[in-house]
Amino acid sequence: MGKNKISVYIMGKEHRVPEGLTIMKALEYAGYRLVRGCGCRAGFCGACATIYRKKGDYKLYTALACQTTAESGMYLTQLPFIPANKSEYDIEKIKAGPNTILSIYPEVARCVACNTCTKACPQDIQVMDYIQAVKRGDITRAAELSFNCLQCGLCTARCPSEIKHYHVAQLARRLHGRYLATKSEPLSKRNRELEEGCFENEIDEMIELKPEDLKKRYFEREIKVSE
Amino acid sequence: MKSITYFPGCTHQTNGRNMESSGKAVLETLGYQLEEMPEWICCGTVFGLSEDDLFHQLAPIRNLARVEKAGDEKLVTMCAMCYNTLGRANLLVRKDEVALEALNRFMDDEPDYHGRVDVVHLTQFLKDEVGLDKISSKVKRPLEGLKVMPYYGCLLLRPEEVSIDSMEDPTIICNILEAVGIKSIKGSHISQCCGSYHTVDKKEAVARRSSEIISSARKKGADMIALACPLCEFNLDDRQRLLSKNGMPVLYFTELLAIAFGLEDSCDFDEHYVDPRPLLREKGLLGGSNGQE
Amino acid sequence: MVLNESDTELRLGICGTRGMELADSELLIRITELSGENLRSCYQCGKCSASCPMTDFMDLFPRDVIKQIIEGKEKVLFSETPWVCASCFSCTARCPNDIDIAGVMEAVRQIRLRGKYDRFHPSRIPLDELEGLPQIALIGCFRKMTG
Numbered sequence: 001m002g003k004n005k006i007s008v009y010i011m012g013k014e015h016r017v018p019e020g021l022t023i024m025k026a027l028e029y030a031g032y033r034l035v036r037g038c039g040c041r042a043g044f045c046g047a048c049a050t051i052y053r054k055k056g057d058y059k060l061y062t063a064l065a066c067q068t069t070a071e072s073g074m075y076l077t078q079l080p081f082i083p084a085n086k087s088e089y090d091i092e093k094i095k096a097g098p099n100t101i102l103s104i105y106p107e108v109a110r111c112v113a114c115n116t117c118t119k120a121c122p123q124d125i126q127v128m129d130y131i132q133a134v135k136r137g138d139i140t141r142a143a144e145l146s147f148n149c150l151q152c153g154l155c156t157a158r159c160p161s162e163i164k165h166y167h168v169a170q171l172a173r174r175l176h177g178r179y180l181a182t183k184s185e186p187l188s189k190r191n192r193e194l195e196e197g198c199f200e201n202e203i204d205e206m207i208e209l210k211p212e213d214l215k216k217r218y219f220e221r222e223i224k225v226s227e
Numbered sequence: 228m229k230s231i232t233y234f235p236g237c238t239h240q241t242n243g244r245n246m247e248s249s250g251k252a253v254l255e256t257l258g259y260q261l262e263e264m265p266e267w268i269c270c271g272t273v274f275g276l277s278e279d280d281l282f283h284q285l286a287p288i289r290n291l292a293r294v295e296k297a298g299d300e301k302l303v304t305m306c307a308m309c310y311n312t313l314g315r316a317n318l319l320v321r322k323d324e325v326a327l328e329a330l331n332r333f334m335d336d337e338p339d340y341h342g343r344v345d346v347v348h349l350t351q352f353l354k355d356e357v358g359l360d361k362i363s364s365k366v367k368r369p370l371e372g373l374k375v376m377p378y379y380g381c382l383l384l385r386p387e388e389v390s391i392d393s394m395e396d397p398t399i400i401c402n403i404l405e406a407v408g409i410k411s412i413k414g415s416h417i418s419q420c421c422g423s424y425h426t427v428d429k430k431e432a433v434a435r436r437s438s439e440i441i442s443s444a445r446k447k448g449a450d451m452i453a454l455a456c457p458l459c460e461f462n463l464d465d466r467q468r469l470l471s472k473n474g475m476p477v478l479y480f481t482e483l484l485a486i487a488f489g490l491e492d493s494c495d496f497d498e499h500y501v502d503p504r505p506l507l508r509e510k511g512l513l514g515g516s517n518g519q520e
Numbered sequence: 521m522v523l524n525e526s527d528t529e530l531r532l533g534i535c536g537t538r539g540m541e542l543a544d545s546e547l548l549i550r551i552t553e554l555s556g557e558n559l560r561s562c563y564q565c566g567k568c569s570a571s572c573p574m575t576d577f578m579d580l581f582p583r584d585v586i587k588q589i590i591e592g593k594e595k596v597l598f599s600e601t602p603w604v605c606a607s608c609f610s611c612t613a614r615c616p617n618d619i620d621i622a623g624v625m626e627a628v629r630q631i632r633l634r635g636k637y638d639r640f641h642p643s644r645i646p647l648d649e650l651e652g653l654p655q656i657a658l659i660g661c662f663r664k665m666t667g
Binding site for chain 2: 553554555556573574576577604606607608609610612613620622623626627630640644645652653654655656657658659660661663664665
């Protein structure tokens with residue numbers, strides 16, 4: 001923790017906090033108890049979505065509070081919840097067709113390519129590009145581009161076309177995983193073997209082992225790559 | 228092989244596949260390779276008509292900015308609606324530098340656009356750059372005996388600033404079809420609207436429009452309609468399932484060119500609601516008889 | 521020429537307000553701003569109505585819409601006509617006074633759409649139908665009929 005103090009403006013009120021804290025720690029230092037919007041504190045859950053401006057700069061910035069250092073003059077608020085109800089669908093019943101996602105989330109057709117969503121993303125995801133991919137039926141590309149999405153909702157909050165990006169992306173990834181991704185043959189084979197009970201004896205044996213023997217087995221294991 | 232910077236549009240790679248696949252094959256035979264422009268995005272389908280509506284110009288101009296950045300001067304598209312939207316947006320920013328400035332400033336994540344790209348429709352490209360004689364020279368099977376009414380739809384011809392030909396008496400598609408042996412039939416409804424996007428919320432209106440257009444073709448003795456727009460294709464072909472009298476085959480004009488070039492494999496006739504194969508076989512224009520399949 | 525109140529009604533009924541010095545209604549001003557068109561050059565020839573392919577489904581013909589806007593009749597904002605318009609530009613192409621009537625229809629739509637009114641909602645379309653529609657149709661619909 002730095003010895004110097006900086007001013008940050010939390011919901012319009014000035015607070016003096018030590019330099020070098022994350023926005024989340026700065027909020028807590030200022031006396032806020034975070035009951036919502038916190039979080040894994042590790043940049044993974046997306047709960048601590050923060051929106052802010054800087055002095056002398058008209059631009060709107062976004063960040064994850066737990067991953068971003070508070071700067072002097074930051075003028076911020078948190079968005080612990082963005083309303084975005086998910087459409088209902090049964091992944092087993094729908095197909096991975098070019099119009100599938102558009103028929104479940106038709107508002108995607110409203111996208112005007114303003115790129116506000118991409119600018120809002122704290123994970124540097126090309127959000128507009130995956131929405132465009134969905135628009136033209138390229139489910140795989142949408143799944144690939146949206147991989148790092150934490151569902152923080154900042155894109156959804158800012159979208160003038162009222163699209164719920166992260167739900168759309170989740171559907172794309174689910175469709176891709178279920179119907180389009182190449183199945184791993186070794187994995188499928190091993191699953192079949194397990195179901196057929198090929199390893200019952202070994203599993204029973206390991207259950208009976210003492211912890212020290214289990215540890216010994218683990219460290220002495222051989223990993224062979226199959227052809 | 229010469230390269231063409233190409234704008235596919237969202238529909239030609241999914242629901243309107245046939246035009247792109249046949250068009251691509253035809254262009255390759257003529258010596259041109261379609262290269263998709265870098266990172267294309269949906270153009271928005273319809274041009275924003277309000278004076279203050281810059282929001283809906285973002286998508287078309289973003290596309291053109293990307294083409295300009297890549298150093299290309301011409302963008303060719305097959306979709307009539309994309310042609311109209313991109314073309315009109317382009318003309319707007321070339322005339323109105325305040326609008327262009329605002330758009331460039333808003334798209335601060337994109338290189339600036341300076342109006343240097345021309346938007347061209349496939350029909351214009353075929354007539355002006357490729358030339359009708361070259362098209363004729365690649366014909367393996369002239370499509371004689373096929374009575375086709377070319378249907379232009381609205382957005383290739385109107386408004387005048389983007390028209391590919393005369394608004395009232397266009398001949399460009401007729402000329403292209405003539406190059407492959409087809410004598411076109413001119414109906415009264417060759418450029419009357421099919422109902423466009425109302426196929427979503429008012430399909431009875433579209434059914435009525437389609438019915439009139441198809442009747443006008445039948446009246447003049449046409450046994451097929453050829454067109455250049457994926458929405459018209461859906462409205463005139465697929466929507467025939469709503470009509471009591473149906474059975475008029477509706478094809479993209481590029482599919483006819485492909486058949487004439489012996490490239491019918493590039494067409495997926497199953498995609499059409501009204502199967503054109505019986506008619507084509509009857510006229511001896513599809514596989515078998517010439518030993519070509 | 522002496523102008524009195526009873527003359528005004530009669531003249532408005534003939535051919536718009538050409539040559540008259542009456543203040544433009546708020547409606548006309550707003551439509552002019554949005555469309556960029558000079559509606560007062562309309563002389564009600566009816567070519568737009570004659571060219572329009574969608575008149576079977578309209579309550580007011582295009583010519584009447586123009587007339588009502590010039591006359592400041594705000595009821596025209598609630599007509600079905602702008603929502604039936606397919607933006608085919610047949611009217612625009614044929615108007616002898618170069619008025620972009622399709623643009624005027626868009627202006628009427630925009631006034632309502634900017635007032636938090638949506639003409640179209642996808643929930644009204646059954647899912648299996650949505651799946652079969654080309655994206656181009658859905659996008660066009662949203663663009664023209666939602667705000």
